[in-house]
Amino acid sequence: xxxVTQTPKHLVMGMTNKKSLKCEQHMGxxxxxxxKQKAKKPPELMFVYSYEKLSINExxxxxxxxxxxxxxxxxxxxxxxxxxxxxxxxxxSSRTAGxxxxxxxxxxxxx
Amino acid sequence: xxxxxxxxxxxxxxxxxxxxxxxxxxxxxxxYIHWYRQLPSQGPEYVIHGLTSNVNNRMASLAIAExxxxxxxxxxxxxxxxxxxxxxxxxxxxxxxxFGQGTRLxxxx
Numbered sequence: 001x002x003x004v005t006q007t008p009k010h011l012v013m014g015m016t017n018k019k020s021l022k023c024e025q026h027m028g029x030x031x032x033x034x035x036k037q038k039a040k041k042p043p044e045l046m047f048v049y050s051y052e053k054l055s056i057n058e059x060x061x062x063x064x065x066x067x068x069x070x071x072x073x074x075x076x077x078x079x080x081x082x083x084x085x086x087x088x089x090x091x092x093s094s095r096t097a098g099x100x101x102x103x104x105x106x107x108x109x110x111x
Numbered sequence: 112x113x114x115x116x117x118x119x120x121x122x123x124x125x126x127x128x129x130x131x132x133x134x135x136x137x138x139x140x141x142x143y144i145h146w147y148r149q150l151p152s153q154g155p156e157y158v159i160h161g162l163t164s165n166v167n168n169r170m171a172s173l174a175i176a177e178x179x180x181x182x183x184x185x186x187x188x189x190x191x192x193x194x195x196x197x198x199x200x201x202x203x204x205x206x207x208x209x210f211g212q213g214t215r216l217x218x219x220x
Contacts, residue, residue, distance in 0.1 A: 031206050042210035102154035
């Protein structure tokens with residue numbers, strides 16, 4: 001298995017909703033990442049987990065809450081989002097010093 | 112600034128070689144140069160990476176200048192499926208892969 005899967009593919013939520021994005025990989029990678037990508041812009045790094053511990057937080061607002069429950073899973077919990085948070089959310093994984101593999105992303109729309 | 116400099120867009124013809132340039136004049140000695148590409152509605156896809164010497168794989172070649180201040184991604188024979196945004200990235204280590212603006216490559220039939 002050489003891929004990163006993300007669910008759901010699309011998500012529409014209101015500003016008062018709580019939702020979660022999920023990411024899974026079975027490549028034995030011990031680093032996992034969340035990126036945010038707005039339309040026609042490059043991906044922006046949000047969080048990095050290394051060995052299930054948060055190692056990088058790029059000053060992301062607290063309405064985004066990452067979680068890494070085990071070495072294969074990465075979640076991004078969403079609460080009280082704003083319309084400007086609408087974007088493609090990309091998950092990636094890698095060996096600790098390797099090139100990240102990206103998933104297809106979850107396209108999030110906040111109404 | 113840790114980001115790289117690339118042309119905003121380039122155009123080429125199908126079955127011709129494509130040379131995508133990247134400037135990284137402030138690169139440090141331990142930074143790898145990575146190239147990713149992103150097709151429409153997909154996540155970024157790894158293409159190739161290198162440190163000092165030229166690299167080849169089944170997708171492309173990477174030519175790195177001797178002073179490491181620039182590099183060129185070479186697609187030997189472009190196809191329509193190579194139309195994408197190509198990102199040249201300095202990998203700063205500590206798992207911090209930071210994307211620049213990228214080059215939008217258009218391939219004409």
